[in-house]
Amino acid sequence: MSVDTQLLHDLQARGLIAQMTGDQQLFEHLNSPRTLYCGFDPTADSLHIGSLVPLLMLRRFQLAGHKPIALVGGATGLIGDPSFKAQERKLNTPDIVAGWVEKLKAQVSQFVEFGDQENSAQVVNNLDWVGQINVLDFLRDIGKHFSVNNMINKESVKQRLEREGAGISFTEFTYMLLQSYDFAELYHHHGCTLQIGGSDQWGNITGGTDLTRRLYGGQVFGLTMPLVTKADGTKFGKTESGTIWLDASKTSPYAFYQFWLNTADADVYKFLRYFTFLSVEQIAQIEADDKASGTKPGAQRILAEEVTKLVHGEAGLTAAKRITEALFSGNLESLSESDLEQLKQDGVPYTKLSRADFAERTLTQILVDAGMASSGKQIKDALARGAVQINQVVIAQEENTNPEGCFAVERARYSRFYLTKMGKKTYHLFEINQTND
RNA sequence: GCAGGGGUUCCCGAGUGGCCAAAGGGAUCAGACUGUAAAUCUGACGCGCGAGCUUCGGUGGUUCGAAUCCACCCCCCUGCACCA
Numbered sequence: 001m002s003v004d005t006q007l008l009h010d011l012q013a014r015g016l017i018a019q020m021t022g023d024q025q026l027f028e029h030l031n032s033p034r035t036l037y038c039g040f041d042p043t044a045d046s047l048h049i050g051s052l053v054p055l056l057m058l059r060r061f062q063l064a065g066h067k068p069i070a071l072v073g074g075a076t077g078l079i080g081d082p083s084f085k086a087q088e089r090k091l092n093t094p095d096i097v098a099g100w101v102e103k104l105k106a107q108v109s110q111f112v113e114f115g116d117q118e119n120s121a122q123v124v125n126n127l128d129w130v131g132q133i134n135v136l137d138f139l140r141d142i143g144k145h146f147s148v149n150n151m152i153n154k155e156s157v158k159q160r161l162e163r164e165g166a167g168i169s170f171t172e173f174t175y176m177l178l179q180s181y182d183f184a185e186l187y188h189h190h191g192c193t194l195q196i197g198g199s200d201q202w203g204n205i206t207g208g209t210d211l212t213r214r215l216y217g218g219q220v221f222g223l224t225m226p227l228v229t230k231a232d233g234t235k236f237g238k239t240e241s242g243t244i245w246l247d248a249s250k251t252s253p254y255a256f257y258q259f260w261l262n263t264a265d266a267d268v269y270k271f272l273r274y275f276t277f278l279s280v281e282q283i284a285q286i287e288a289d290d291k292a293s294g295t296k297p298g299a300q301r302i303l304a305e306e307v308t309k310l311v312h313g314e315a316g317l318t319a320a321k322r323i324t325e326a327l328f329s330g331n332l333e334s335l336s337e338s339d340l341e342q343l344k345q346d347g348v349p350y351t352k353l354s355r356a357d358f359a360e361r362t363l364t365q366i367l368v369d370a371g372m373a374s375s376g377k378q379i380k381d382a383l384a385r386g387a388v389q390i391n392q393v394v395i396a397q398e399e400n401t402n403p404e405g406c407f408a409v410e411r412a413r414y415s416r417f418y419l420t421k422m423g424k425k426t427y428h429l430f431e432i433n434q435t436n437d
Numbered sequence: 438g439c440a441g442g443g444g445u446u447c448c449c450g451a452g453u454g455g456c457c458a459a460a461g462g463g464a465u466c467a468g469a470c471u472g473u474a475a476a477u478c479u480g481a482c483g484c485g486c487g488a489g490c491u492u493c494g495g496u497g498g499u500u501c502g503a504a505u506c507c508a509c510c511c512c513c514c515u516g517c518a519c520c521a
Contacts, residue, residue, distance in 0.1 A: 232475095258473080265474065296472035328473055362486050378466050381481050385468050400486050423467055 003065035005031050013280045014273040016057065018199040018226040021209055026221045029193065033119060034066050036194035037186055039126070039179065040108055041073035041081060042100035043092075046247035047107055049237045049259075050198075053225050053274055055111045056310070057196055058121070060277075062112050067119040069192060070108040074101040074127030076179060082172040083156035084200045089172070101125055107246055111310075122190070126182045133181075142181050145214045146207070151176065154203040176207045183208025184215050192220070199224040228274065231266035246311055253312040254347045257320035260304035268299040276306040323347050327427060332392055337414045340429070348419075348427040355432065358403040363388075363395065366403055367420070372428050382422050389421045409434055 008027055011017050020026055038054045040047060047055070058068040077097045080089040092100075105123050112121035133142075151173070152161055160168040183205070186192035195205050205222035212220045228236040237244050244259050245251040251259075263271055272283045290297035308317045319342060326335045327348075335343070344350045351370045358366075364376035367388075373379050380400070382388050388395045391411050399406050407418055407430065418430040 262473070265472095296474085300472090300474085324473085364486065373466070375466090375482080376485065377481065377483095380486070381467050383486095385480085387467060397486090424473060426466090 003031065003033050004063070007060070007064040010280065011057075011060070015270065016053070016225050016274060018224045019202055020223040021206065021221050022219075025219075026194075026223065029221060030064075030066070034194055035069060035186075035190055035192040036061055036066055036196060037069035037071050037124075037183075037190075037192050038196045039071040039073050039076065039182065040104055042077040042097050042104050043080075045100050045103050046245045046250050047104060048246060049244045050228070052246070052307075052311075053228060054197060055108060056275065056277075057225060059111050061196075062119055062121060063277075065119060066194075067121070068112050069122045069124055069186060069190060070105075070112065071182060071186070072101050072104045072108065072123065072125050074098065074125040075130035076126060076175065076182070077101070078127075079175050079178060080172050081175050081179075081204070082160055082168055083175075083203060085160070088160075088167065088169055091171075101127070103247075124186070124190075126178070126185075129185050130178055130181065138177075138181075141215075142177055142211070145211055146177055146180075156200065156203040176204050179204040180207035180211040183220065184212040187212045187218050187220050188216055193218070194221045194223060196223045196225065199227055228271075231264060248312055248316065252345075252347055253308060253316035253320040254323045254343075256312065257304045257308045257317070257324060260307050261300050261324075263300050263303060265297060265299075268297070268303055272299060272303050272306075276303065276310075278302075278306065319347075327421075332413070332419055335413070335419075340413065340417045340419075343419070343429050344417075344431065348429050350429045350431070352431045353407075355404070355434075358407070361403060363400045363403045363406050367422070367428070370420075370428050370430070372420070372422050372426055379422065387423050390418050391420075407432055 008017070008030060022029075036058070038058055040051055040054075055070075058070060062068045074097065077100070078091070078094060080091065082088075105125070109121075109123055114120050151157070154176075157168060157173070160172075179201075183192070183195050195208055197205055202222070202224050205224065209220050209222050212218045230236050243251075244256060248256075260271075269283060269287045272278060272286065273280060276283075278286075286299050286302060290299055305317060305321075308320055312320070322339065323335075323343060326332055326339070349371060353366070362376075364379040364383075367373060367379050368376050373382075379388065380397075383395060383397045383400060386394050386396075390406055391413055393411060395406055409415070412418060412432070412434070416431050416433055418432065420428045420430060422428075
């Protein structure tokens with residue numbers, strides 16, 4: 001198997017390298033096929049887009065001819081990583097974490113190739129070895145190699161040690177030892193010589209390179225990726241409606257596509273380098289074309305398409321684009337009954353109503369209860385500006401007290417769906433069965 | 438414990454007896470403009486379709502009327518003391 005010796009240069013060009021151990025040596029090391037790993041702790045039942053950069057990084061390495069191992073932290077997830085966390089985290093129960101481990105295993109598997117080739121990916125769970133070791137062995141064989149003096153000087157736990165009232169438990173303080181042990185273990189049993197991770201993992205990674213040397217005399221490397229930041233300073237990966245998850249049942253492909261489509265101009269080319277497999281030259285060309293065109297840039301659409309395809313596949317992308325097209329062109333006619341079923345499933349917020357729900361209530365109440373706005377005032381304001389539509393019919397202010405009329409049977413799509421829109425982007429799908437059940 | 442300062446609507450922060458649902462800024466929502474953008478401008482912004490209802494750390498009081506005055510209590514900050 002030959003390897004792409006330009007990999008690190010490409011990663012540098014993409015701005016994907018924050019730190020690495022043994023600079024020049026790592027370049028040479030990667031001239032042969034190697035095994036590398038990245039860990040993902042189960043802190044929820046899905047990963048979110050914050051994990052996308054390392055996930056894609058594993059894939060980049062695999063495409064370049066190296067063997068990726070995705071480690072799911074069944075053990076470390078029980079402890080909690082204190083790195084750069086302001087507060088001690090609450091522990092999740094073992095059975096909950098075990099359930100999350102299974103979900104994450106499936107999720108990380110989408111991003112790398114398994115098959116029969118020499119550099120097929122592997123998914124491992126550190127509970128398999130950490131769960132075996134007993135306390136005395138751990139303290140004597142692993143703990144002895146760590147200097148507390150050294151550990152308390154790590155930037156990642158500094159604020160926890162210095163901060164009044166926060167503190168850090170012995171449990172979390174031990175986290176670094178577990179992660180270091182993982183690296184040593186993977187080196188020993190899988191010949192893994194490189195760990196990658198977000199830049200917040202630097203301390204944990206170097207802990208692992210040290211431990212591997214001390215335990216097995218092996219030289220292993222670490223490489224971190226920058227934290228994804230936005231030009232406007234707000235946190236990446238969050239919207240008003242919450243975290244952008246990789247799981248389609250938590251963040252629909254449509255919502256996912258929309259997230260990327262709304263990327264600011266100032267960030268979009270960087271994100272193309274981070275989150276897609278388009279070459280840096282292609283991306284530079286896109287940027288040049290956008291600059292020259294003087295109109296709406298094409299980069300956001302390319303980004304949204306590429307990333308949605310990576311995470312949700314061709315089918316997910318097609319659905320996302322079809323829904324986008326229908327919603328933003330205002331042409332709901334093109335939505336088939338099955339499209340509406342899909343919208344109901346995971347496209348837009350959905351509420352099922354019955355005719356009885358209209359009794360004694362106003363449209364504002366119904367829409368607020370459905371979560372379209374936080375107060376009736378907002379709906380009222382939108383009504384006054386003609387910004388509320390039900391199946392493309394603008395609702396007048398006076399209709400507020402007549403929800404039955406707003407959701408009249410003859411306005412229904414497929415005699416039960418009412419796609420309600422407030423403003424330009426807020427949609428809500430109501431379903432009302434005409435039979436009074 | 439003593440002395441001083443302070444707790445106001447999502448956040449910051451004005452307000453010291455009626456003109457206060459409470460200035461101003463931020464955030465948020467809607468409209469215009471636009472590229473489903475940014476910037477800008479406009480409107481809304483305690484709750485209620487509305488009549489109206491409920492707020493200014495808590496409880497009670499003074500008053501025709503209190504975020505504003507009084508009493509007690511709770512919490513935060515600053516200095517001093519105590520402890521060491």
